Amino acid sequence: MLNFSESAEQKRMIELATEIMEEHVFPNEKYMVPHRGLPSEILKPLQQIVKEKGLWAGHLPKEVGGMGQGFVSLGLLSEVIGQSPIGPYVFGSMAPDAGNGEILWHAATEEQKEKYLIPLANGDVRSCFGMTEPEVSGSDPTTLQGTAVKDGDEWVINAHKWFTTGAVGSAFCIAMVVTDPDANPHNRTSLFIVDTNNPGFEVVREVPVLGDHYVGGHCEVRFNNCRVPAEAMLGNRGEGFKLAQLRLGPGRITHAMRWLGVARRSMNEMMKYALNQKDGDKTLADSQTVQNFIADSEAEIQASRLLTLQAAWKMDQGDQARKEVSLIKLYGAQVLNNVVDRAIQVLGTYGLTPNTPLEGLYREARAARIYDGADEVHRMVVARQLLKEFKAKEGLNEQAAVTK
């Protein structure tokens, strides 16, 4: 049986979140600072409102102050709060903190949870994730070069990273480095929690980038003979790749649903403008070309939305849904870029001015086709998985069944 309706509880959550967005989030967007987000004197009281209404940290379990409602609910909430670049910060589920919180929940020791997860989950501190390196392809994390070498009771980390998002102002960084160079490629790396006030941790610079919605910049960082105690290892030795993957699955659901929020916002901007803009006796909205933009955008948004919610539903059933997650990453990022581009096209040069949110959304959107796996990588994952399923299920001479 198929059922596409939200539960009573999900409906209540969506209504409440929408109310907070309209009353508290959209009106405060004007205080946003590029690469820094909202000043904390504005952000903190808004976060308090979200906490009081019980919508804080949708990605985390109740034990650490989150909502613990599963992936479908998390997806539905992400769609609402994703409409504003500051939404995820106000609701305590922004990248990279959300993913870091998830890893810590799954892999941290009790002491690590107490020291890092609790303040992170509470929104008292921010964090960053040091994986991507400028020297090697981000699409292939088995090629990472940064190392940690055991020295007595300590590990000594030497690494050069970039796109360590949010490093400026972070309390700690989760670093992915090679501890076992001779192991097979997927077991060579481990994760370490590094306090950013460690003298061996250096923020080299904030890399200038196309988009400016992420707080704390996209930084180049160095670990210079950075010494951490043995207890700083997160999870088991050699599990870096596995844990990083664990971070990415749920992250792609929140990203994809958040992108739909951005697409919906852009669509609204496009329709509002088209209806208000007079063209003789008519409005821009009477133009078939503009109507085509609207209809095509809606088709893509709906398709991406159902794809994403289905992947979330599968994950709620305990399935990793790898193929589905790759599909939504690939398709959702493209839909996002298409819809924002069409909205700007309707507004004309006005859509490129800072008078509407569109130009900022357009710049930020381009990254979605790169981070957490470029389009090309996800196409490969999807195709390989389908070919594997086909070979396993069907004799080559039989007619192929539609896979579910």
Place this chain on the structure above:
Amino acid sequence: MEEVLVDKELTILKKTVRSFVRDKVERAELLQKEHITELSKDVADTLKETAQKTGLQAMGAKKEWGGAGLSLSCRTVLYEEAAQHRLGLFHPAGDAFGEELPRFLENCTKEQINTYVKPAIQQGKGCFVALWEEHEDNDIGKLTCQAVKDGNSWIINGHKAYIDKFQEAGFGVILVNCLGESGEKQPTLFILEHNDSFENKETVLIDVQKVNSLSFNGMKISDDRRIGNIGDGAELMKEWITEAQVLLASRCLGVAVKALDYAKSYAKIRITRGQPLSDFPSIRTMIASGYVNLQAARLMVQDAAKKIDERAKDAATAAGMAKVFTTDTASKIIDDCLQIHGGAGFAGDLPIERWYKELRIARMNLQKKENIIEHIANLNL
């Protein structure tokens, strides 16, 4: 009479522009260590002086005004070269060759030419064009800024937006609807000076391009600032749009050439899953398709330029087609180039992210695709 160059002369000139851009302009960009968004005034002035010594100045302006008087066909070839650096799309050769001047200035009186045009050319400055309005940047017939006669002057009311290179220009030209006796709109051009009594506001488009908007609240302007006849303004502006579309397209070609260079070099050295990116069919297709479309775009630009030089009847249509196809092509090439570079393409260390923003402007500039397509539909249906 425009200078018609034989192929050999043009080849030499092209090489001169190429080495100027590589040796002087790109070098100047690289020497500014931080994330570069514009050239410092000193550097820009030095470039301008050097360009003047080599005779690369005011390429399109008439010889009797002090320009080189080159045909548009020649200029498109040279601007494709001049645009091949980080700031090149909207600041070809670091603006060292001076600005292109609108052809409608040929309708200026002798006095206007001596007061405004010649000094601007001597200083390597251009002429800003106050044409579009905040919510109308496509259809000249729908503009609302107007002027009423007051003795020997006109009183202007309204606003203009998205004016590029406002500060850098020597003077400006505005299109307003002069109201006739029975209230009919007669689009007309007037010369503006920087210290005229309009309000001026600067804004930044998509975090990369400074533009100005001007508000006119009963500003009085003398009739001797008028260019051409009353009512001729729309036609004169359309001529400018046609020529400017081809010049924009030729610069897009240059940036796309450069983007493909970046894409090729990076694809060959970046290893993923055990092989260089340049071995993956997805990447090979992006780069090869880029070359295919770029060549088609180049032929369209040359065709349009030739038609404008010959004052052919279908010159405006050819220019519109070239503009749409070339901006779309360059956008796709730069989008693919960014994708090939991954995070490095999103970062401002390389010029790709700048071009990504600028191409979004270029697609909108000088009429967007939907309007040009509608014009072509009208002609053919």
